[in-house]
Amino acid sequence: MSTVAARPVNDRLPALKLVQSSRKAARLAKLLLVLLALSVVAMIFAPWQQSARGSGKVVAYVPQERQQTVTSPVKGIAARLGEGLVEGAKVKRGDFIVEIEPNAANLVAQMQASLGDLDTKLATAQTKAEVYGQNVRAFAEARDAAVAAADQLIEAARAKYDAKQRLVPGYEAKALQAKQNYDRQQALFLEGVRSAKEVEKLRKDLDVAEAELQAARLDMAAAEDEWEAKQNERIQKEQEAQTKVDYARAMQQDALGQVATIQKERRAVEIKLSELERLKIYAPRDGTLFRVNIFERGQQLKEGDPLFTIVPDTSERAVELWVSGNDTPLVSPGDHVRLQFEGWPAVQFAGWPSVAVGTFGGQVMTIDPTDDGTGAFRILVQPDDQSDWPDERYLRQGVRANGWVMLSQVTLGYEIWRQLNGFPPSISGQPDKKYGDDAKKVKLPK
Secondary structure, three states, X not given: OHHHHOOXXXXXXXXXXXXXXXXXXXHHHHHHHHHHHHHHHHHHOOEEXXXXXXXXXXXXXXXXXXXXXXXXXXXXXXXXXXXXXXXXXXXXXXXXXXXXXXXXXXXXXXXXHHHHHHHHHHHHHHHHHHHHHHHXXXXXXXXXXXXXXXXXXXXXXXXXXXXXXXXXXXXXXXXXXXXXXXXXXXHHHHHOOOOHHHHHHHHHXXXXXHHHHHHHHHHHHHHHHHHHHHHHHHHHHHHHHHHHHHHHHHHHHHHHHHHHHHHHHHHHHHHXXXXXXXXXXXXXXXXXXXXXXXXXXXXXXOOOOEEEEEEEOOOOEEEEEEEEOOOHHHOOOOOEEEEEEOOOOOEOOOOOHHHOEOOEEEEEEEEOOOOOOOOEEEEEEEEOOOOOOOOOOOOOOOOEEEEEEEEXXXXXXXXXXXXXXXXXXOOOOOHHHHHOOOOOOOOOOO
């Protein structure tokens, strides 16, 4: 009895031995469980590269090398088309594309005739302006001469007045002396000392002296009136002469105004004529014809109608990415970007860019100062110094692309916590370095 109890359980229960796990499997399970726990802990503290995602397309970095549409400058018909004018054709700058003929018959000849008429009017107006200018100078000289002559007459009248004025005191003294003699002799006559004849003689002398004084005063007044008359005459002559000068100057200004008006009309005709003479349209740049909107001779065109669209050749490509407004404040010029181009096999690990396959490096060059109206901001990305993009035949303008702007590096646990809480990515610890004196300069278009 004791011997049976002492036997192992497995010996006593053979079926249990068949269903029981082996010790090696148990040890392996425990090891895997420990490794799983350690992996979870390691992943929580593993580094994770934060990024701002954007999508866009390939464009030319220089705006002049992007897709261009050439429009008709005037209303007319397509008179002549260039050879080989098909979509996809390669053209060089200056290659002939189309010649447009205005609808109005002989419009160029008519405008040239109008230009000749305006030239005749312009010459006439310029001659009038020159003649009136000469009249202004002549009338001004005549005015100055008349004023000078009037000044001389005024000076002569003033001298005459001064002379007459100097004579009056002498006559006044003479009349006073004659009056005193007469009064004295009259008193003596009343006393019976003098005869009436002597008194009568002195009376005549007094009358003569008073008459001479009156005449001198009248002469002085006449000289003064003549002086004032000469001054008034000078003012009148100057005003009359100035009126002629002003009239001639007004006519000169009117003629000059006609000259300016005719010149303006002439310039307008010249501009229109030059537009008509530039009706041969040439390729603006080296490139490829993308769309051709003219098909045959005689096709009616309106001003502003598209003639053709050209995609210029470019050696400086860039990627135009649109980034959400939430991530734009975290993006700075000079930030590294990983790009995935449409049609190019790639595997991108956003958190571990070092293990990505088929992506290409780039660098943020510019960030638009305003959004596109929907809250997205455009950034331009160019190849960095350590990455070559695919050849132009594979990477044409318009190829769509996805991009990831590299931001701060955090732990995977923090990234999971951030995503669960909806927080924005972290800002780099040294954000100002790119905007200081050592900031990378934005590359300017050639």
